Amino acid sequence: MxxxxxxxxxxxxxxxxxxxxxxxxxxxxxxxxxxxxxxxxxxxxxxxxxxxxxxxxxxxxxxxxxxxxxxxxxxxxxxxxxxxxxxxxxxxxxxxxxxxxxxxxxxxxxxxxxxxxxxxxxxxxxxxxxxxxxxxxxxxxxxxxxxxxxxxxxxxxxxxxxxxxxxxxxxxxxxxxxxxxxxxxxxxxxxxxxxxxxxxxxxxxxxxxxxxxxxxxxxxxxxxxxxxxxxVCSCSRQAMERILISMGKKDALEIAEQNGVVEFSCDFCHKKEVFTKEDIERIFEEANGDN
Ligand SMILES: [Zn+2]
Incomplete structure (x- = not known):
């Protein structure tokens, strides 16, 4: 240790x-x-x-x-x-x-x-x-x-x-x-x-x-x-969701359309988070609900 x-x-x-x-x-x-x-x-x-x-x-x-x-x-x-x-x-x-x-x-x-x-x-x-x-x-x-x-x-x-x-x-x-x-x-x-x-x-x-x-x-x-x-890496799916939100719904959906999903990889631990079109719809719906 x-x-x-x-x-x-x-x-x-x-x-x-x-x-x-x-x-x-x-x-x-x-x-x-x-x-x-x-x-x-x-x-x-x-x-x-x-x-x-x-x-x-x-x-x-x-x-x-x-x-x-x-x-x-x-x-x-x-x-x-x-x-x-x-x-x-x-x-x-x-x-x-x-x-x-x-x-x-x-x-x-x-x-x-x-x-x-x-x-x-x-x-x-x-x-x-x-x-x-x-x-x-x-x-x-x-x-x-x-x-x-x-x-x-x-x-x-x-x-x-x-x-x-x-x-x-x-x-x-x-x-x-x-x-x-x-x-x-x-x-x-x-x-x-x-x-x-x-x-x-x-x-x-x-x-x-x-x-x-x-x-x-x-x-x-x-x-x-x-x-x-x-x-210890501090990355999380929630943090990746914030990056997704900062991209804007239109761009996020466009990438998901082209590649099937939107995928982020953490620079510090290489953990991947994958967002499907359904995930993106839900995340933006929830984000708008917060406003
Ligand atoms: Zn990480």
């Missing part, structure tokens, strides 16, 4: 998060048929979605990450609901297939933007956009936190693939000092992160609690409640 562990360090002056999202990343690979290069990049953005939606509360809190870097993988979108329930899609999941594992920055591309939308069910969602630093994911999200959220952060994602391309391990470690954190503590934490070595190896050999214990255990480490990430 995937897990996200958090610990307060130095009496709450900093917080470390360690994530194992292996199963979530493997589910994404299976759903989207990603190539090894695409899996390697997508799993890192997914880990950041897991991290950023962990603290969300309630059904109305929604996270959207859009990485638009102009790389071979095209746009990557990760959505998250409270408790790190995430889903994702990418434009070109087959990029570099048969070419081993290409660098993350070639899949993501370093020439574009990272957009973060946090919708808390209020009037205006929070929307932060930064330029990508280099398309490595780690540096791009660290830059986003520093610039847009004033939270200087050390971020290390790790992904290890099996010979058949499936995900052996995926995860991340994020260290964020609180605003009152003294510079000498920040220096100590940056030093601890430097000692990680190869993060792709570390996520496959250490569980999140073991990783925190080994690298941060000596810093007055106080564990918080863990979160259990998973790949």
């Amino acid at each position: 995937d897990i996200l562990c958090r610990s307060m360090l130095f009496e709450g002056k900093a917080i470390v998060t360690a994530i194992d999202c292996t199963e979530t990343a493997e589910r994404a690979r299976q759903l989207h048929g990603t190539s090894p290069s695409a899996t390697n990049a997508l799993a890192r953005v997914l880990a950041m979605g897991v991290f950023m939606s962990a603290g969300f509360k309630g059904l109305k809190h929604k996270l959207t990450l859009i990485v638009d870097g102009g790389g071979a993988g095209g746009n990557i979108i990760v959505c998250g609901d409270s408790g790190s329930k995430v889903r994702c899609r990418m434009d070109n999941p087959a990029c570099f297939d048969g070419e081993g594992v290409r660098p993350v920055s070639e899949v993501v591309g370093g020439n574009g933007r990272l957009t973060v939308i946090k919708d808390f069910g209020l009037k205006e969602p929070y929307n932060g956009t930064v330029k990508l630093v280099n398309g490595s994911v780690d540096a791009d999200f660290a830059y986003y936190f520093t610039v847009s959220e004033q939270l200087p952060s050390a971020i290390a994602t790790g992904v290890k693939l099996n010979p058949d391309g499936s995900v052996a391990a995926a995860g991340a470690v994020i260290v964020q000092p609180m605003p009152n954190c003294p510079p000498e503590i920040i220096e100590t934490l940056v030093d601890a992160v430097r000692h990680f070595g190869n993060m792709d190896e570390l996520v496959s050999t250490h569980t999140p609690p073991a990783l925190i214990e080994e690298y941060f255990g000596q810093f007055d480490n106080k564990p918080l409640q863990p979160t259990y990430p998973a790949y």
